[in-house]
Amino acid sequence: SADLSNCFIPGDGIGIEVVAAAIEVLKTVAKNNFELNITNFPWGTVFYKETGSYLPSDFLTTLKPFDAIPFDAVGAPDVPDHLSLWGLLLKMRSPLQLYANTRPIRCLTTPRLASVHPSALDWLLVRENSEGEYAGHGGRSHVGQTWEIATETSIYSRHGVERIMRFAFAAAQKRPRKQLTVVSKSNALRHGRVLWDEVATEVAAEFPDVHWDKELVDAMTIRMVQKPHSIDTVVGTNLHIGILSDLAAALAGSIGIAASSNLDPTRGWPSMFEPVHGSAFDIMGKGVANPIGAVCAAAEMMSWVGEERAAAGIMKAIESVCEIGLLTVDMGGKLNTMQVTEALCKALGS
C-alpha cells in the first residue's frame, strides 16, 4: 500500500473531540499496513475570531496536495450559522468541485420504525453537492419595507446534473440490487426539474442494467417510512438529499453514526469526509460525543483512497461494538468517547 497524506480539519465543538478518535482508529489500521501522514489545520471558529475568516485565503493551494481531508464539524453558538458554514464547509464543497456527496445508511442497532427489520435500511443516498438550492444566488430588495422582496435562486447546469446522475447510476450499478430512485419535485417545480428529469432519462440509457424509478421528494419521506425495503440507491438535489439523508439516518437509529463523503470523482482535488452530526456545543468538553460518525467517515475515506481492506476492517469494528452495545449515551449506551474509541481499536486489533 502507498503512503497516505491526510490533512485533518477538526473544526469546532465536539469535532475536536471526535477527530481524536478517528485518528486513533486510523493509526491502528495503518500499523504494519501503510504510512499515515497527518497534518492538522486548526480552521474553525477560534481561527475565525483571530483572523476574521474561517479559512486562510490560500486554502485551495494548501489543500491541493493532500490525498484526503477528514473534516469534523463547524459552528459555534456565538457565530451565526450561515457565517460559519459558508465560511468553512460550504466554501470548500463547491470550489473543490466535491460535487458528489454520498451518505450510506445502515441500521447497526434497532430501527426507529416499528416492525421493520434492520436490513430494510441499507441505502446509499447520493446528493448533488455543488449547485442547486445551495448556489447562493439571490438577494433582498426594499429591506424592512412592507413591499420588501427576497429571492433565492437554485441553479442547475446540464453539466452539473449529468455528472451527478452518471455518478449515481454507476454507484447503483456497483450495489447488489442495482436499483436507483431519482428524487425530484417535478409536479411543482417547473424549470430545474424538467432538466433534472430529462437528464435522468438520458443517463439511464447508458446503464441498462440499473433498475430506476422516480419519486417526488415529499412522497419519498412516506416511502422511507412505509416501504424502506423498496429503497436501494437514491439521488437528488442538494437540498432534497440534505433533508432525506437526515431523515434516513434518524430512521436507521442515530445520526451519531452517519458519515458523509464529499467527493471529487475526477480526483482533481482531495475529497472530504465528515460525520453528519454538527459541533454540538451543548455536550462539548464532556467527553461523551459519539465517535462512530467520525470513524465511519474515516472508513469511507480509506475506501476512497483504495484501502478497501482497511475500510472493511473499520466497518467490521463498528458493527461489533454496536452489536455488543459498547456505545455512547445517544445510542442507548453508557460509555464515553474514549471508551468507545478504545473498544473500536480493540475490535480492530482482534
Next chain:
Amino acid sequence: SADLSNCFIPGDGIGIEVVAAAIEVLKTVAKNNFELNITNFPWGTVFYKETGSYLPSDFLTTLKPFDAIPFDAVGAPDVPDHLSLWGLLLKMRSPLQLYANTRPIRCLTTPRLASVHPSALDWLLVRENSEGEYAGHGGRSHVGQTWEIATETSIYSRHGVERIMRFAFAAAQKRPRKQLTVVSKSNALRHGRVLWDEVATEVAAEFPDVHWDKELVDAMTIRMVQKPHSIDTVVGTNLHIGILSDLAAALAGSIGIAASSNLDPTRGWPSMFEPVHGSAFDIMGKGVANPIGAVCAAAEMMSWVGEERAAAGIMKAIESVCEIGLLTVDMGGKLNTMQVTEALCKALGS
C-alpha cells in the same frame, strides 16, 4: 346555523370516489342542523381533455360566491403531473390567496415509530401556500447544450412572510401547549431565510405567551422521529412543510386520513379543503379508497365556516371507526369505501 353553500371539485381518480363519501357524511351532520347546498364542478382531467384546460377561464368569478370548496385530487397517468397540478390545484391556491395551508396531524391508530405513544403525534403544521419555492419563477437557457442552465427562483415577500407567521403564531396561541417551531434552512440559504427569520422574531413579539423556537428543515425530520412529543405547531415555507407534512402523516399512521386546508384568513375568497392523498389511479374504480382523508377535510371545512359542533361530531365519528378498526386496507382494515362511509354515518347518528 346559517345555510352553507359548497362547490365540490372531485377532480380525478379516487377523488371522485371519496368525494361521494364526504358528501354522505356532510348530509348526515347537516340533517336537522343546517341547509347544505351542493354544486359540483367537474373540473379535472376529463374536462381538460375536452376543453384544453383544467379550469374554465372564469373560474375565479364562478368560485367567489361559495362558502367553501371541498376539493379532492387531481392528476392522471396520461397527463404530466406539472400540467394537471399547475392547471388546477396550484392554479387555485395562489390566485385565491389561500395563503395558509394547515395540516393537522393526529395518530388515530398505531404510530409507525417504535415505542412512541400515539399522543406524541398531535401536531399542527402550517404551510406558506402562496409563494416561496412554488412561485413558478425561473427558466432554461441553451436547452440541450452542454452549457445549458436552468433556474428556479423562490420568492419571499415581507407581506407574505408576515401574514403566514402571524397566522401560525395565532394558531399556536389557540392550542393548549401554545408552542410554535419556525422551520427554515438558515445555515445554507442566504437571502429568503434572513427575511423569514427576521420576521419570525418580529412577529413573536406580538405573541408573548407563545413559546417558540427555530429548527432547520433537515434537523426537523430528525426531531419528528426522535422527539415527537417536543413538537406542537410548526410553520415553514411551501416546500419545507410540503415535505414535512407528508413525513408527519406517514409517521402518524396512514396518509389516507390526512387533510389539508387551503385558507384565506381574510375571508375574501372561499377556502379549499382537500385530503392529502393523490388521485391514485392504480386503485381507481375498485371502491377501496380510504374516505377518511376527504371526510377529515370536510370536518376541517365545517370548523372553518363556524360549525364547530358538526366538525367535532365528524372527528369523533372518525376516531370511533378507527378505534374499532372499521378501516380500509391501507390502514390495515378489510372494508371498502362504502362500508367505511356507512360506519362513519352510523357513528354520527348515534
